[in-house]
Structure formats: C-alpha cells, structure tokens
Amino acid sequence: MMRDAFSQRKDRLKVFQAARERLLRRPAPDRDDLRNINCPLCGGRILMADLRAALYxxxxxxxxxxxxxxxxxxxxxxxGTMKERQEGLKTTNPLAFPGYSDKLDRARRQSGLNDSVVTATGRIDGLAVAIACMDSRFMMGSMGVVCGEKLVSLIEHATKRKLPLVIVATSGGARMQEGILSLMQMARTSQALNHFHAAGLLYIVVLTDPTTGGVMASFASLADITLAEPGALIGFAGPRVIQQTVGGDLPEGFQRAAAQLENGFIDAIVPREDLRRELQFYLTIHRKEGRL
Ligand SMILES: [Zn+2]
Incomplete structure (x- = not known):
C-alpha cells in the first residue's frame, strides 16, 4: 500500500519534471520577432514575426x-539538407580604401554575415543542388573579391559534381571599394560558368529587387533559365543614370520585371511563395545524376 503511494507519487513527479523540461527547452521569444517595421510601399506597420511567416x-x-x-x-x-560553404571567408581592405574597413565591420554586425553572398549545397524536393543567395543587407549585395571567390568555388564544385546551379541574385553591382579587383570577379564568375555550361549542366538564376551593375552584367545574365521576382528592378545602369543620360522621361515600369519579361530579357516572373515549386519543376525535367 505504502509502496503504491510512493510509486504513484514518483510517476506524478516524472510527469511534472517532463513538463518543466519541455518549458525550459522552448526557445525564448526572439526579441527581433516583436519588432515592427514599416513597408516601404504602403507604409503599413508589420510585425517581424508576421513578415517572416509571409516570406518577407x-x-x-x-x-x-x-x-x-x-x-x-x-x-x-x-x-536539414543545407551545407553552407566557406562561411568564414572574410573580406579585407585590399586597396586600403578609406573608411572601407569600418563599413565592413558595420555590415557584418548588421547582417550577421561575413560577405554579401551565402553559398551552399542542399536538396530541393530530394534533388541535389548547388545554391547561392545574395543578401542586400551586406553593402547592397555588392560583389567584391570574397563574393566572387565564393561563387567561383561553388560553380567549380557544381561542375565537378555535376550539380545543377541556382543563384538568387540581388546586387547594386561591383563593390567600388575593391576597384579593379571587384571588376575582375565579373570575368572570373563568367569564365567559371563557361566551363559549367560546357559540361552540359543547368543554371537557373532568380533576379530579385534590385539586380543591377556588374552582377547583372556577368553571372546574373548567363543562366539557362532566368526567373525574376515581381516588381524587381533589373538592369545595368539604374533608371536615374539613364534618365540623366538620355535627358528625357522613361516609360512607367522601366527596367521592372514586367517590362523585362515583355522585352524577352527574362523567362518568367515567379511570386516568392511559388519559387520552390517552380525550381523543383525545372530541376526535375532537367534531372541529371549528381552527388553533393
Ligand atoms: Zn505594404
């Protein structure tokens, strides 16, 4: 009798203990999730947690x-399939450009990244891919030596392993603080893609807002399939520069995704929530065996 009472109490304690552990394991609410930001278009206040859930x-x-x-x-x-590559690669200030080191420190702090591109391998619906995503929070997604090097390394890896390549681009262009060294990355990425194409492999680019300058003039315009997000600004020189040069008004929606689709520069505009499915479709019909 006494023993029963003890073991019942022990069982109850176990239940409490498990519940307490579950509570402790639950991650604390992210302070960032409770932050509000204003939409640049409609000005509406959006809770970060809601914005994340809505894929931004x-x-x-x-x-x-x-x-x-x-x-x-x-x-x-x-x-669970993402394997990031070269995440520790850090830009220095190769030309000792005034103020560049401070700018890099700030960009690293604000974005939590070491440069403007994240490269990885992983799977989309089970299909192995090499993938790069640029991030506009790091110096407007500009391309310097590290960004170029990470992309070239990813493209070479994809060529060697016969993997399809997906690049989600966003960039203001080449990074002026690295001068000719950053312009060289246009040639390097293009050359790496030449070998990739010669191996008969598939390259899909997704142009997001904005993709301009040296990035647009190199790897972002060399894909087999060119997709864009709705409303993305896509071009080499921006509309302001062109307007100043031609000295006249530009048509509405100039260099925006819809106009670029109409002019045959891109293949399709894909809303963000459909992108994974769309990539999965292209990867399936172009399927080749590859290893990560
Ligand atoms: Zn809005």
Missing part, C-alpha cells in the same frame, strides 16, 4: 521586400 512579402499590399539569404535558403531547401 508585405501582408497588407503584397510588395516583395528584401529577404535575408539564410531565410531564403531555409525556404528553398529541404529541412
């Missing part, structure tokens, strides 16, 4: 807002 598309007006590289990878790749 404004719930009020539908505007596609910039998406952090890791959130993008998490959205596109099968859970």
């Amino acid at each position: 598309v404004c719930p009020a007006c539908g505007q596609t807002l910039p998406m952090p590289a890791h959130a993008r990878l998490e959205n596109l790749l099968d859970p």
